[in-house]
Amino acid sequence: MDPLEIQDTSDWLGCPTELETITHYKLMLENEVQELNLQLRTARENIFGLVRMYDEASAQRDEAMSNLRERAGQLAHVRKELYDLGITARGYKREVERLRGLLDGLTPGPKTII
Template identity: 40%
Template sequence: MHPIDEDTSAWLGCPTPLEMYKHQCALLEDEITQSQALLRKARQNIAGLVQLNDVLATRLAEVKEVLKTAQVEVAQLKERCSEPAILSMKLVAEQRDYLFRENQRLMLELKRAEAPST
């Protein structure tokens, strides 16, 4: 029977504590390198997003200015369309349309009256 307290560090293929520490350090160095690469990429992404945000903010300001100009123009057009001259022109156009329809109706009645009855 083998004693349980046997020192296994001398067995063939088993790493020494120093070798295990070196291996652990190498793993940590790889993780740090990967983390630095990810951090670098994240910083580039953030820089790109900041630039995109600046472009969008500038474009938003331009669009707001165009919107203000358009709103002023619409207000002016509404004001001009409600002037008495425009309203009277609308009234004349409505009267013209009414008289045209009435004329067409009367002409149709006249044709019916003149048609020979059979």
């Protein structure tokens, strides 16, 4: 028996031929491609879902920012009114004190009997 013949197992019982091995490998690759296509489709659906969620979140953010700007404008208006009312109240307080001083000058002081 030739030493090179020892490594040749093509004639052994139950060993696949080269064509059977290539066919099996081809089927494995086809299955892997199908699975990768399925994973790719799922990933694309997930990405489209995330993009849709981002768009919704951006719209909600823009609406909230618009509402916040509107409320900030209202708050500024109320603060100005409060400031104006404070100035008016201080003016009235000074007027009251001035009138009390005049009234105290017009009314005689209490007389004490000893």
